Amino acid sequence: MEPDLSGNEKTYLIDAIDSGWISSKGKYVDQFEKEFAAFHEVDYALAVSNGTVALHLGLVSLGIGKGDEVIVPNLTFASSVNAIIHAGATPVLAEVDAETYNIDCNKLDQYISSKTKAIMPVHLYGNPCDMDEICTIANKHGLLIIEDNAEGLGSTYKKKIAGSFGDVSTFSFYGNKTITTGEGGAILFKNQKTFEYAKVLRDHGMSPDRRYWHEHIGFNYRLTNMQAAIGCAQLEHIQDILQKKSSIVKRYVDGLAPIGSIKFQKTEAGSLSSNWLFTPLFKNVSTNDLSQYLHKHGVETRPAFYPISTMPVYSDFKKGGYDVSESVSKSGLSLPSFPTLKNSEVDLIIAAIKKFYD
Missing domain, CATH: 3.40.640.10 (Type I PLP-dependent aspartate aminotransferase-like (Major domain))
Incomplete structure (x- = not known):
């Protein structure tokens, strides 16, 4: 990034x-x-x-x-x-x-x-x-x-x-x-x-x-x-950075929404995200396979955070089940969203994801 x-x-x-x-x-x-x-x-x-x-x-x-x-x-x-x-x-x-x-x-x-x-x-x-x-x-x-x-x-x-x-x-x-x-x-x-x-x-x-x-x-x-x-x-120039990132995320969402098994992070009503990282949930596929596929096409990705509860060093701090955080982590993958990313580059990433799903 x-x-x-x-x-x-x-x-x-x-x-x-x-x-x-x-x-x-x-x-x-x-x-x-x-x-x-x-x-x-x-x-x-x-x-x-x-x-x-x-x-x-x-x-x-x-x-x-x-x-x-x-x-x-x-x-x-x-x-x-x-x-x-x-x-x-x-x-x-x-x-x-x-x-x-x-x-x-x-x-x-x-x-x-x-x-x-x-x-x-x-x-x-x-x-x-x-x-x-x-x-x-x-x-x-x-x-x-x-x-x-x-x-x-x-x-x-x-x-x-x-x-x-x-x-x-x-x-x-x-x-x-x-x-x-x-x-x-x-x-x-x-x-x-x-x-x-x-x-x-x-x-x-x-x-x-x-x-x-x-x-x-x-x-x-x-x-x-x-x-x-x-x-x-x-x-x-923080406002310019925020505007660019918002535009990038909108382009991603518009391009990926037709793939029904991709879910996007929901923002509370009346709120605006800084869109630091664009991290959709890719359902019904392996995010590891998708990441490797995109890497072969020159696209850097990063996995969603691991739930803290899954790491042995933090095992003493668990309080019950964490099915949701584990599900989000498993299916989440962050795509490039840095403010200097070009529209043409976003479109190439969208096209690569569609081809992977096809």
Whole structure:
């Protein structure tokens, strides 16, 4: 998946290098944080070194740790679960919805116990979760919300941007994400005190008023000025990136819909997906065979995520059956959807899939 580097990335990067501030000091870190917060219409943003540490720092800054449980969807990238474990808490794997691939809100109550501290909705492949229902359940039980928006930058839920619902919300800027800083991440905060605490923890727990005096046992989770410079340039054309990806997905859907055994990820009414990855469900065929067939025709694909519950290293965190997440994983296959993909290339991929089915 190729990032779209069609703006001022080189100009800003060279400026950051010429300034002499190449590490975590420099104007672009502050600029990126302010612009990122403004894009989401929130007050507090913190740039960090990647999306996984964003989750970890967000959890720790909220006081989540040993003895706490965090509900997380069973179908997600492992970093969602790993961050909970590294924070000292226990992940509780929740089943997903067959249509949206997101956490099944109708089953959430069964995972809540006296130890539950938070819910971590994941906007899988950029598709927004049912945040109204998640917020209702969280409020009912006094739970925090850690919104994992690594894949959903630019998505909207009922005209409100994804990443603006959680007590903390986290993002990834890895090379294949909607915007990239190479490696990088960010956290948005609702509460100023939580933000300020996280900011101190991000920089070794060092006092902001007394240099080299450490008030907390912290981390080195900082983003460099050079990475932030690239992020600022990427933000300048994020709407163009989102529009291109939306157009690509629409072309795929229009072309593949006549094949009745292909299902598409459903988006909640009134919501818009960022379309980070286009991942249909290919029924009645082997996705491994389809992937190999497309590879022979020069088309790169990737499998859907494995359910966390199927991997032995996470066996202690199972809570019942996960038929839906296993079914989605088995039949899901992500097709190329990077914003520089040409219409003619999409059409060739569609034609190859039709030929495979024929």
